[in-house]
Amino acid sequence: MSHDDGDVVPEADQLCLDILAGTAVPTASQCTKTKGYNELNPTHLCFISSVRRRLEYGPRPDVVLLCTSPGTDPALARAYYARLIMSNTVPDIPEASFPSAPPYSICYPDIASEDTYRAVAKRYPGLRYQVGRACAVAGYATLYEELDLLPDV
Known part of the structure; x- marks a missing residue:
């Protein structure tokens, strides 16, 4: 991919831009919390931002699956449940996941x-x-x- 000025955008950066635009959903492996030793993963952060900020993004089946699957990072579930509440929907939060993923x-x-x-x-x-x-x-x-x-x- 490239910008209008001809600069090439690295693939990981393009994925983040697409997530923020609401046109892409990362895979579970792309959306891990950390990339390496103590390094936050930008894809993870962009995904959480889009779930919280884009009304049309949260209800997508692939987003719901990524946010609510067993073993998923609790931050994804928290963002998803918060988005539901802000969209005037009371979420069904599984009792087992509630202590680690209450919406905030x-x-x-x-x-x-x-x-x-x-x-x-x-x-x-x-x-x-x-x-x-x-x-x-x-x-x-x-x-x-x-x-x-x-x-x-």
């Missing part, structure tokens, strides 16, 4: 409805504080009060 930052880049956050807090009591943070961002004072959260200390 469930109000960025999009804010769900108050009813969605209420349903998430009811179904997953362990996410009440994340729901409380989302309520603070969204201005959902009624739900925030209903949660009756103790201050973080």
Whole structure:
């Protein structure tokens, strides 16, 4: 591949660009957390970013499979479940994977409805504080009060 200016883009970089554009899904082996000794894998980071930021990317069957397959990096599942919540869908999080993959930052880049956050807090009591943070961002004072959260200390 090449840019308009004629520069050749390395294959791994092109894959990242395609993932960020929502036109490609990496394989499981391309999406490992680290590339080498203590070196983060850009493909992994780009994939998580696209799952969280692109509404049309998360529901794709190949994305769902990569994010929810047994043995998958919990960061992928967290991003996928957060995207579902931000899209006003309460996810079915397998109980076995919940401790390692609870969704986090469930109000960025999009804010769900108050009813969605209420349903998430009811179904997953362990996410009440994340729901409380989302309520603070969204201005959902009624739900925030209903949660009756103790201050973080």
